[in-house]
Amino acid sequence: MPELPEVETVRRVLTEELVGLDITDIDIRYPNLIEGDINEFKNNIINKKICKLDRLGKHLIFILNDGALLSHLRMEGKFFYVDNDFPINKHIHVIFKLSNNKLLCYQDVRKFGRFNYRSLNDLYTTPPLNEVGVDLTINNNYSINDIYKKIINKKIPIKATLLDQSILAGLGNIYVDEVLYEAHINPNRLSNTITLEELELIINQMKIIFDNAILNKGTTIKSYTSSLGVIGNYQNFLKVHTKSSCPCCKSTLTRVKIKGRMTYYCEKCQR
DNA sequence: AAGTTCCCCTGTTAGC
DNA sequence: TGCTAACAGGGGAACT
Numbered sequence: 001m002p003e004l005p006e007v008e009t010v011r012r013v014l015t016e017e018l019v020g021l022d023i024t025d026i027d028i029r030y031p032n033l034i035e036g037d038i039n040e041f042k043n044n045i046i047n048k049k050i051c052k053l054d055r056l057g058k059h060l061i062f063i064l065n066d067g068a069l070l071s072h073l074r075m076e077g078k079f080f081y082v083d084n085d086f087p088i089n090k091h092i093h094v095i096f097k098l099s100n101n102k103l104l105c106y107q108d109v110r111k112f113g114r115f116n117y118r119s120l121n122d123l124y125t126t127p128p129l130n131e132v133g134v135d136l137t138i139n140n141n142y143s144i145n146d147i148y149k150k151i152i153n154k155k156i157p158i159k160a161t162l163l164d165q166s167i168l169a170g171l172g173n174i175y176v177d178e179v180l181y182e183a184h185i186n187p188n189r190l191s192n193t194i195t196l197e198e199l200e201l202i203i204n205q206m207k208i209i210f211d212n213a214i215l216n217k218g219t220t221i222k223s224y225t226s227s228l229g230v231i232g233n234y235q236n237f238l239k240v241h242t243k244s245s246c247p248c249c250k251s252t253l254t255r256v257k258i259k260g261r262m263t264y265y266c267e268k269c270q271r
Numbered sequence: 272a273a274g275t276t277c278c279c280c281t282g283t284t285a286g287c
Numbered sequence: 288t289g290c291t292a293a294c295a296g297g298g299g300a301a302c303t
Contacts, residue, residue: 076296112279112296153273197296277299280296282295
């Protein structure tokens with residue numbers, strides 16, 4: 001499931017492949033992936049140039065010469081940059097035709113992904129991007145006190161708060177377990193019991209883990225064999241998620257559901 | 272108002 | 288062996 005490091009990896013690969021190309025046509029085979037009116041979406045995108053790829057949290061942002069195409073990969077969204085005779089399988093739901101006669105195919109087995117068009121003026125002041133909290137890999141000017149204010153009144157587990165993208169952006173179910181493990185904090189701890197020092201610990205670990213995961217091109221679990229070649233390596237560095245014993249004290253890891261998500265943690269090492 | 276549950280989806284796996 | 292049911296999960300809507 002793409003989290004911040006995986007989306008950043010995709011952004012870097014697509015930057016190499018797509019910048020400078022025009023989108024000449026779009027074939028939308030599963031319209032539910034498009035937010036808003038399909039024809040408006042097409043009209044806004046077709047015949048635009050891809051100038052740049054940005055990212056905020058898990059949102060991928062195609063900056064066009066006029067407007068922006070937003071893509072959220074959710075669980076299984078993937079982009080394939082391929083020749084125009086590429087075999088279109090049943091999981092490819094959107095096909096962008098490009099000015100160099102190649103294709104950008106969007107494949108999404110579970111169809112959870114979403115596309116959006118925003119004008120450049122509205123990009124960061126309207127949904128979905130205006131809802132996104134601090135992205136630690138982009139913004140160095142955040143106020144830790146402002147973040148703390150958002151969590152200190154919450155009576156939900158700290159893991160659930162960290163998955164809330166409107167506070168800190170980018171964590172998904174894999175990396176949140178890793179961050180809390182490194183910070184020695186039990187994921188069940190209610191957010192209003194977290195101290196400012198512990199929040200600093202969490203933020204520092206988020207930065208370290210995001211940076212390392214991006215260096216390793218993200219995590220590839222569940223045999224994602226993408227022909228795009230974006231196969232990450234960070235799964236080899238995971239310490240608790242999908243693991244059975246604590247790498248530090250060797251005791252058996254606890255597995256519980258928090259916010260409906262499978263959670264791995266060490267009762268001894270995480271307090 | 273904050274917190275919880277449901278729903279969208281389909282490939283994989285567990286269970287009978 | 289073959290079928291069905293449960294499971295996985297990001298995020299938003301609906302509900303409590």
